[in-house]
Structure formats: structure tokens, C-alpha cells
Amino acid sequence: xRTTVASEYSAEVHHVPIEHRFNPYSDNGxxxxxxxxEDFAVLxxxxxxxxxxxxxxxxxxxxxxxGDDIIMTANGFAADGVALIDRFRNxxxxxxxxxxxxxxxxxxxxxxxxxxxxxxxxxxxxVHTIIAGLDEDGKGAVYSYxxxxxxxxxxxxxxxxxASLIMPFLDNQVNxxxxxxxxxxxxxxxxxxxxxxxxxxxxxxxxxxSATERHIYVGDGLELLIVxxxxxxxxxxxxxxx
Amino acid sequence: xxxxxxxKVEDGTIIATSxxxxxxxxxLKDSDDxxxxxxxxxxxxxxxxxGDTVQFAEFIQANIQLYSMRENDIELSPKATASFVRNxxxxxxxxxxPYQVNVLIAGYDTKTDTAxxxxxxxxxxxxxxxxxxxxxAAFYANSLLDKHYRKNMKIEEGLGLLKLCLKExxxxxxxxxxxxxxxxxxxxxxxxIEGY
Amino acid sequence: MSDPSSINGGxxxxxxxxxxxxxxxxxxxxxxxxxxSNNFEKLFQFGDxxxxxxxxxxxDVLTLSETFRFKNNLYELREERxxxxxxxxxxxxxxxxxxxxxxxxxxxxxxxxNSKTNEPFICGFDSIGCIDFAKxxxxxxxxxxxxxxxxxxxxxxxxxxxxxxxxxxxALLNAVDRDALSGWGAVVYLVTKDxxxxxxxxxxxx
Numbered sequence: 001x002r003t004t005v006a007s008e009y010s011a012e013v014h015h016v017p018i019e020h021r022f023n024p025y026s027d028n029g030x031x032x033x034x035x036x037x038e039d040f041a042v043l044x045x046x047x048x049x050x051x052x053x054x055x056x057x058x059x060x061x062x063x064x065x066x067g068d069d070i071i072m073t074a075n076g077f078a079a080d081g082v083a084l085i086d087r088f089r090n091x092x093x094x095x096x097x098x099x100x101x102x103x104x105x106x107x108x109x110x111x112x113x114x115x116x117x118x119x120x121x122x123x124x125x126x127v128h129t130i131i132a133g134l135d136e137d138g139k140g141a142v143y144s145y146x147x148x149x150x151x152x153x154x155x156x157x158x159x160x161x162x163a164s165l166i167m168p169f170l171d172n173q174v175n176x177x178x179x180x181x182x183x184x185x186x187x188x189x190x191x192x193x194x195x196x197x198x199x200x201x202x203x204x205x206x207x208x209x210s211a212t213e214r215h216i217y218v219g220d221g222l223e224l225l226i227v228x229x230x231x232x233x234x235x236x237x238x239x240x241x242x
Numbered sequence: 243x244x245x246x247x248x249x250k251v252e253d254g255t256i257i258a259t260s261x262x263x264x265x266x267x268x269x270l271k272d273s274d275d276x277x278x279x280x281x282x283x284x285x286x287x288x289x290x291x292x293g294d295t296v297q298f299a300e301f302i303q304a305n306i307q308l309y310s311m312r313e314n315d316i317e318l319s320p321k322a323t324a325s326f327v328r329n330x331x332x333x334x335x336x337x338x339x340p341y342q343v344n345v346l347i348a349g350y351d352t353k354t355d356t357a358x359x360x361x362x363x364x365x366x367x368x369x370x371x372x373x374x375x376x377x378x379a380a381f382y383a384n385s386l387l388d389k390h391y392r393k394n395m396k397i398e399e400g401l402g403l404l405k406l407c408l409k410e411x412x413x414x415x416x417x418x419x420x421x422x423x424x425x426x427x428x429x430x431x432x433x434x435i436e437g438y
Numbered sequence: 439m440s441d442p443s444s445i446n447g448g449x450x451x452x453x454x455x456x457x458x459x460x461x462x463x464x465x466x467x468x469x470x471x472x473x474x475s476n477n478f479e480k481l482f483q484f485g486d487x488x489x490x491x492x493x494x495x496x497x498d499v500l501t502l503s504e505t506f507r508f509k510n511n512l513y514e515l516r517e518e519r520x521x522x523x524x525x526x527x528x529x530x531x532x533x534x535x536x537x538x539x540x541x542x543x544x545x546x547x548x549x550x551x552n553s554k555t556n557e558p559f560i561c562g563f564d565s566i567g568c569i570d571f572a573k574x575x576x577x578x579x580x581x582x583x584x585x586x587x588x589x590x591x592x593x594x595x596x597x598x599x600x601x602x603x604x605x606x607x608x609a610l611l612n613a614v615d616r617d618a619l620s621g622w623g624a625v626v627y628l629v630t631k632d633x634x635x636x637x638x639x640x641x642x643x644x
Contacts, residue, residue, distance in 0.1 A: 165587025168612040172588070178611040178641075186640055210590035332497050336540065361474065366497035367446065369467055369475045380472060 025126045026051055028078035029217030030062060031160035033207060034130045035174060036140030038194035040228045041132035043071045043142075044204045045160075046212070046239060047221035049078060058220035058241060065232045067092050068104045070133040071225040072113075075160035076147070077126035084125045087116055106133040110143040110151060117149030124148050128159035133227050140227075162211035162218045169210070173203050197226070205237060212239045244289040245379040245411060245419050246276060248346040249387070250359040250372050251400035254428030255348035257287050258404055258438070260419035265292065272420040280306040281317045283350040285427050286327070289376050290364060291342035298343045302327055320349025324360035324368060332366030340364065344376040348427040357428065382414050383407045397426060401435065408438070442543040443494045443565070445470060447619025449579030450480050450491035451610050452549035453593065454558045455602030458630040461489045461549040461560075462610045464579075464641075465623030467496055476622040476643075480579075484510050485520025487629050488550030490530065493579035494565070495543035502542055505533065523550030523559035527569055534567030541565045545578035549629070556631040575609075581617035588613045603628050607639055615642055 029050040034043045049060040062081060063073040066089050074081035091112065095104055104112075109131060117125060129145040144157040156174045158166035171177040179190040195203070204224060212219040219242070224235040245260040263274035277287045278299040286302060288295045305326070309318055318326070324347050334341045347360040361367075361374040373387045374380070386407055395403070401424070408422060424435040450463040467478035482490045482503050490506060492499040509529060513521050521529070527548045534542060542565060549560040561569050562576035570576065575593055577585035588609040597605060607626055614620035624639040 162587070164583040164616070165590070167587075168584045168616040169587050169591050171615065172592075172608060172612040177615065178608060206591050210587060213590050214586045328497075328500065332501050335497065363469070365445075365495070366500065367467070367469075368497075368500060369478060371475060374474070380469075384472070 024123075025077050025080075027076065027161075028056075029161045030075050030078075031158065031162040031166065031208075031211055031215070031218050032063065032073045032075045032128070032130055033156070033158045033166060033170075033204060034073075034132045034142040034144065035156040035170070035195075035200050035204065036132065036142045036154075037197060037200055038140060039134070039138055040197055040200075040226060041071075041134065041140035041142055042197075042200055042204060042224055042226045043073055043130060043132040044208065044222060044224040045073050045075065046208060046218050047223050048217070048219050050217050053216075055220075061223050063223055063225045065225060065234075068109070068133075069227050069232060070104070070106055070109050070131055071227055071232060072129070072131045073159075074125065074127035074129045076128055080125040081127045084113075084116060084127060084129065088113060091116075106131070106135055106141050106143070109133075110153070113143075113145065114149040114151050117145060117147065121148050128163070130157055130159055132225075134229065138229060158207070162215040165211050165214060166207045169207055170203075201235075208237075208239060243415070243417060243419070244276065244377060245375070245415070245422065246287045246289050246344075246346055246377075247375040247379060247383055247404070247407060247422075248287070248348055248359045248361075248371075248373060249391070249400045249403060250348075250357050251395045251397055252393075253357060254350060254397050254400075254426050255357045255359050256397065256400045256404055256424065256426050256435075257285055257346060257348045258408065258422040258424045259287050260422050262418065262420035263292075264417070269418070269420065275423050277423070277425060278303045279432050280323060280347075281310060282431050283317065283352065283427055283429075284320055284323045285348045285425060285432050287346045287348070288343055290344050294341045294343050298330075298341045299345070302330065319351050319353065320347065320358045320360065321351070323347060323349060324358075324362065324370075327360075328362050328366050328368040331362060331364060335365055346374060346376070348425075350427050350429055352429065355429070378415070379411055382410050386410055397428065443545070444580050444619060446494075446496040446499075447580050447617075448478070448480055448493045448496075449577070449581040449585060449610070449614055449617065449620040450493050450545075450547055451575065451577050451585055451589070451606060451613075452489075452491065452547050452560045452562075453575045453589070453597075453602060453606045453609075454560055454573065454595075455597040455599060457551075457556060457558070458599045458602060458628065459549045459551060459558045459560060460599075460602050460606040460626060460628045461491055461547070462606050462624060462626040463491055463493070464581075464610070464614050464620045465625065466619070466621055468619060471618075473622060479625060481625065481627060482506070483627075483634075484526055484550075485514075485553070487553065487556075487631075487634065488521060488523045488526055489548070489627055489629070490526065491547040491549070491578065493545045498542040498544050502533075502544060502546070506530070509533070520553060522552060523548055524552075526550070527559070527561050527563075530563060531567040531569050534563060534565065538566050545582075547576045547578050549576070551629055551631060580619040581613045584613035584616045585609065599628055599630050603637070607637075611639065611641060
């Protein structure tokens with residue numbers, strides 16, 4: 001005969017099985033921005049990496065020179081971003097082995113990245129991808145993608161956490177949206193023109209310092225990669241660290 | 243899936259409401275009139291949860307008529323009528339069981355000699371519109387009316403426009419709505435237009 | 439998308455300039471994806487130089503605009519003067535907080551000039567009346583993210599009235615063009631010490 005029962009838990013019946021679910025994604029914040037000029041292209045990103053309310057690091061570059069004067073970023077879930085860029089770099093290396101060191105032009109790189117992304121259509125890379133470089137005519141080119149590979153060539157594009165803050169600013173300052181010639185009673189739109197590199201850098205820095213002010217996932221530093229016919233060069237500007 | 247549609251023209255407002263009364267997959271009736279006259283120059287058309295609709299419309303009707311009885315036969319203007327209805331719906335929204343009724347109010351103001359069409363949904367969202375509809379019909383009717391509607395149309399032109407909308411709705415709507423009742427509210431009051 | 443504050447769509451914005459303020463809003467009223475009206479103003483005037491902007495659930499915008507019209511009328515009868523912007527702000531705050539556990543789904547903003555000193559005043563609120571006092575600008579509505587981005591980059595302190603008008607217009611226009619639930623027309627009120635100007639802006643219609 002039993003006199004004492006130490007615990008009743010062993011006698012409990014679980015009607016509902018306990019489920020554990022692994023979430024394969026997270027959001028590492030950050031924001032990126034690409035602008036194409038007449039004979040150059042820039043891709044910029046902040047250097048803060050976060051998870052929830054924690055700042056993991058204040059300097060983690062996410063815009064890369066992937067070779068052949070193509071610069072690339074994949075913003076969102078950082079692990080997927082790194083994986084995607086690594087895969088592209090690797091494929092570019094094999095492309096060179098197979099084709100006697102031939103230079104991959106940006107148009108082909110763009111189409112190839114679509115296939116990398118769509119290849120994982122049912123377990124996507126959780127990133128907003130942007131690449132930049134020069135096209136066959138030496139004109140600046142920016143291509144941007146959704147997570148599953150839908151893409152488009154554009155003059156400019158903001159991606160990531162503060163895309164909604166920056167994109168309307170770019171519409172206004174790069175494509176002159178809602179701007180009209182003074183004295184024409186809103187009849188004549190302001191003519192489009194290519195911006196100079198100095199103007200573009202100024203816009204990028206304004207865009208990021210504004211985004212830093214209002215978005216907690218943006219800040220610490222701004223790393224800019226610039227492609228010209230001379231090659232790729234990097235610039236760094238500090239952003240607010242609060 | 244009920245259709246209620248309104249078009250305001252220069253000297254009056256046209257209201258069309260589908261005749262079908264449906265419940266689930268059945269058409270219960272093919273001569274259902276989804277309107278109530280509130281007073282001489284105010285007409286309410288309604289759709290929504292069956293049961294709520296008629297109850298609400300007749301409650302409004304009774305109160306508008308009570309107002310005229312108390313106030314020396316003064317008739318409530320379309321603007322005041324719409325405000326009253328909106329207020330009832332907005333109050334009801336935050337009650338234990340809100341009325342789920344969407345309405346259009348066609349009216350003619352004899353003081354300012356202007357026709358009006360008020361669109362009000364069950365939340366109490368009210369707008370004065372040149373033309374409007376509730377439910378899925380709005381998607382088809384609005385795009386047609388955006389293109390063809392002109393200011394200062396006569397009632398006949400308005401009825402022509404209505405014909406265009408109904409033709410589209412007959413081809414696009416997935417179930418037969420059994421035609422419509424058409425009514426016009428103008429300076430002479432509310433009248434039915436036959437042959438629809 | 440059954441979030442009450444983004445069923446109808448709409449945005450508003452206020453800015454402070456040099457001895458002036460400007461307040462602006464879009465004109466869209468929609469039902470989810472369907473646009474219903476391109477003539478739905480979300481700004482309401484109180485006294486000579488004070489404005490209230492209300493974005494969010496349209497039925498609450500209408501209810502509150504009527505509530506405040508009523509309360510303001512009583513205030514003017516009792517005090518025999520028009521309401522100060524800061525007083526209106528506290529009135530809005532307490533009115534919203536009365537409904538702490540069943541709120542109105544709105545994002546109000548207040549902007550105006552003090553009747554005596556002509557000092558600019560702007561502020562914004564959350565749906566239960568917590569006041570956000572700001573020195574520069576206040577944004578509200580479904581395009582608030584976009585408005586923050588625009589204002590933070592275009593705004594500078596101490597703008598003259600006409601420059602303030604251009605700034606607020608560009609900020610609003612470019613912000614609502616990136617929001618599907620806002621746009622369909624816009625209005626701007628420019629308030630200086632002796633004049634209120636209303637301007638209706640030409641905008642994209644998509």
C-alpha cells in the first residue's frame with residue numbers, strides 16, 4: 001500500500017502534446033540605399049546590427065564589393081544576407097574559371113541574383129537586395145529585389161528598416177517628384193537631370209542622419225561604396241550612436 | 243451581395259436597390275424593397291445584416307416622422323437627417339450589439355433647392371457624394387461612374403447612367419439580383435420609376 | 439487590415455515657422471482598398487488662429503470633430519473669447535482619456551498661434567490623449583513613417599511663411615504618394631498673426 005506520493009506530476013495526463021516550433025528568421029534591422037548617377041553608382045548602408053532592443057554591434061558592414069565592379073547588399077535577416085552574398089561571390093568566381101576570367105556585366109549579375117533568390121521561393125532569403133555598378137555604356141545602374149527575386153533597374157532605391165522614411169525623400173530629391181518650374185502654375189515639371197557625385201553623397205548623408213534621428217534600428221555609422229570607372233572606393237561617416 | 247446604388251443629378255437623386263432577398267444560397271424573395279421614405283423628400287436605402295436592416299430603417303423612419311409631428315410639420319433637411327442617422331449608427335457601434343446596417347440617404351433640400359446623396363456605413367462613416375454604392379457593387383459602379391458622371395446632368399441622363407451600371411452589374415455579379423427598384427427624390431417628392 | 443486606424447486612411451501634418459504655423463492634410467476617404475471620397479477634410483478650425491487635425495477611423499473623426507465643436511461653443515459662451523491652442527490641446531487630451539479603456543481610434547494634432555503673443559504652438563496626441571509637445575513638426579496618419587522621413591530631412595527652424603508653405607507641401611505630397619491609403623488631394627492652412635490662407639494642392643490621383 002502506498003502511503004506517500006512525492007509528486008502528482010507523474011500522474012498527470014497531457015491531452016495536448018507540447019509543441020515546439022523553431023522560427024528560422026529574425027530581423028537584424030539596418031537600412032540601405034542605392035543611387036545611380038551618370039558615370040557612377042553608390043550603395044550605402046548603416047553599420048548598426050540589432051536584434052530586438054539589443055545592439056549587437058555598432059560596426060558590421062553590410063555593403064560589399066563582390067568583384068567585377070559590382071557592389072551588393074542584402075538587408076533584413078543578416079544571416080540570409082551573408083549567405084546570399086557568399087553564394088553570389090562563389091558563383092562569380094566559378095563563372096571566371098569557366099569563361100577565362102571574363103568580366104560579368106551588371107545586367108547579367110542582376111538576372112543571376114533573381115535565380116538565386118527565386119531558387120529559394122518556398123524558404124526565402126529574408127532580405128531586401130540591392131546591387132549597383134556601371135552598365136555596358138558606363139552609366140550608373142542600381143537593381144533592387146524583393147525577397148523572392150522580383151527585380152527592377154532604377155535610379156534609386158531605399159531598403160530595410162527605414163525604407164519608408166527615406167524613399168519619399170529620394171522621390172523628391174533624386175527624381176524631382178512633385179517639383180515644378182516656378183511661374184508655370186504647376187504646368188511644367190522640373191526637368192530630370194543626373195546628379196553630381198557630391199550632390200548624391202550629400203543626399204545619402206542627409207537621408208541617413210534623418211533616418212537615424214527617427215528609427216531605432218538605424219545609426220552608429222554610415223558606410224558608402226562608390227563605383228566609378230576607376231573602380232570601387234569606400235567612405236565612412238559616423239552617425240549618432242543613441 | 244445586395245446592391246444599393248445612388249446617383250445625384252442636378253435636380254434630384256436617383257436610388258436603385260436590388261429586388262432579391264437572399265439567405266445563404268437561397269433567394270427568398272424577388273420583390274424586396276430595400277428603401278423606406280423618411281419624410282416627403284428623404285429616402286433611405288439599406289443593406290446589411292437581415293433583421294437589423296428593416297428594424298433600423300423603420301426606427302429611423304419613426305423618429306424622423308415624430309420630429310415633424312412635434313415641430314409643427316417642419317421636415318428635417320437631408321443634412322440633418324443624415325447627421326441623425328450617422329449619430330445613431332456611431333452610438334450603436336460602441337454598444338453591446340451594434341446595428342450592422344449600411345445606408346444611402348437621398349434627399350432634396352427645398353430651402354436651398356439642392357439634391358444630395360449621403361453614404362453612411364455601419365461604423366458611422368458619413369460622406370456626401372455625387373454617386374455611391376455599398377458592397378461589391380461599389381467596385382463596378384464607381385469605376386463606371388468615375389468615367390461617365392458629369393456635373394449638372396438631368397434626371398433622364400442620370401437614369402441613362404444607371405442603366406449602364408445595371409448592365410455591368412448584371413454581367414459581373416456572380417448571382418442574379420432579380421433586377422432593381424428605382425426611385426427618384428426631387429422637389430416634387432419621392433417617386434418610383436417603373437420598367438427596371 | 440482590420441486595424442481600425444487604417445481602414446479609412448488619411449494623413450495630417452503641422453509645422454512651426456517664424457511667427458507662423460502651417461497645418462495640412464490629404465483629402466482621401468476610403469473603405470480598405472476602395473476610394474470613396476476625394477473631398478474629406480481632416481482639419482477643423484477653432485477660433486481665429488487654432489486648428490485641430492484628426493486622422494484615423496473616419497466615424498471617430500466625425501464624432502470628435504462634432505464633440506469639440508460643441509465643447510468649443512460652450513467654452514466661447516462661458517469665457518467670451520476664443521480658445522487658445524494650448525487650452526484646446528488639454529481639452530483634446532482630457533476628452534480622449536475619458537475613453538481610456540475603449541478609445542477613439544484617432545491621431546489628433548493641434549496647431550495655432552497664441553491670441554495675445556502670437557507664439558506658435560503645435561502638438562500631437564496618441565489615441566488616449568498623451569500629448570506630444572514638439573518644437574518643430576508633428577505628423578499623424580497612415581503615412582506617418584513617410585512623413586517623419588520627409589520632415590526630418592526637409593524641415594529647418596525659423597522659416598518664413600511662404601517657405602514654410604513650400605516645405606510642408608513638399609513633405610506632405612511626397613509622403614502621401616508613397617502611401618496607398620493617403621492622397622487624392624491635399625489642403626494646407628498657413629496661419630500668420632493677421633491672416634489665415636487656405637490652399638488646395640494639385641496632387642496625383644492614384
